Amino acid sequence: MSRVIEATNLTKRYGDKTAVNGLTFTVRPGHVTGFLGPNGAGKSTTLRMILGLNTPTSGSVTVDGRDVRDLPRGLRHVGALLDAGDVHGGRTAAAHLSALARSNRITQRRVDEVIDLVGLSSAAGRRIGTFSLGMRQRLGIATALLGDPPVLLFDEPLNGLDPEGVRWVRNLFHQLAADGRTVFVSSHLMSEMENTADQLVVIGRGELIAAESLAEFAARGTRPGVRVRTPHVDRFVAILGEAGAQADRDGIELLEVTGLTRNRIGELAFEHGVMLRELSTRNASLEAAFMELTADSVEYAAHDA
8 A cells, every 4th residue: 555645736725814735745654754834834724634634725745646535534644732721521432532542443452552652551540630731642642543544644742742752753753664554743943853853844825845854944944154262252253254254143252154164163273373262164054944945934923022
C-alpha cells in the first residue's frame, strides 16, 4: 500500500477569505514530517481537508491515491489527533475507545493495547472530564493509533505534556516512522520539531513556503555566522569591518559576525591584541530560519515596547 499524502493545488476559501491557496506538497512514509506555519497560516484547515472534514474549494488531497472519505473503516487507514478536548467528558477513556473500535471493526484487545501504550492503564476507568490536558493528549494519541493505521496526523500533540511525556511522544513518532508509516505533525514548538522532524512542510498565509528536509530549511534561512564575546567591542567592530565582515551587536560584549570564518576572526583578534572571551560557530537554527522565512506571513505581529 502506498502511504503518501499528496496535495495538488489545494485551495480553500470561506467567502472572500482564502485560508489555503494552491498548496502542492507530498508527505512520504518513513519520515516524521513537521507541518509549520504562523498562527492563521492554514495548517488546521489543511489537516481537516486531508481528513475529509472540509471540502476543498479547488484542487485535491489524497491518501494512497484516494480521497479519505472513500476509504472504508477510516481508522484503519488514517489516524488523527486534531483536538484533544473534543471528546465526551462523561465517558471513560475505555468506553470512548471501545465505541470507536466497534464502529471500525477493531478488537477490544487493540483497545487495551493502545491504552497501555500511551500510559493510561490506571486511568482507563476514569471519566475523561477529570483528565488533565496531558492525559487528554495521550488519549487522543491512543485514538489515532487505534486502527494501527499506516498514515498518522497530529495537530499540536505536545500541548500539556510534561518533559517525560514530550520525550515519549518524540520517541513514539520516530518509531512509527521507522516502521514505515507516514507521520505528519503540526506544531508551534520549534525546539521540539528540531528534535523530532526530519522533513518539513512550511506554509504562510495559506501558501507554500518550503517543502524540504529540516537541515535544508534551517541552512537556507540562517546565514552562517560566528559568535564573538569581547570587552573591546567598538574596536573589534572596526577591525572586522575593515576585513570585510559584518558585526552586529547582541548585548554589551557580544557580537554576531558574518562574512569571515571563525579561524580568521581569531587571527585578527591575535594580530590586533583584542581579548576574546568567546569565539564559537553559530549553527543553523530551525527557529531562526522559521522566523526569517515566515516574517512576511505573520498575521498578527507584536512589536517591542
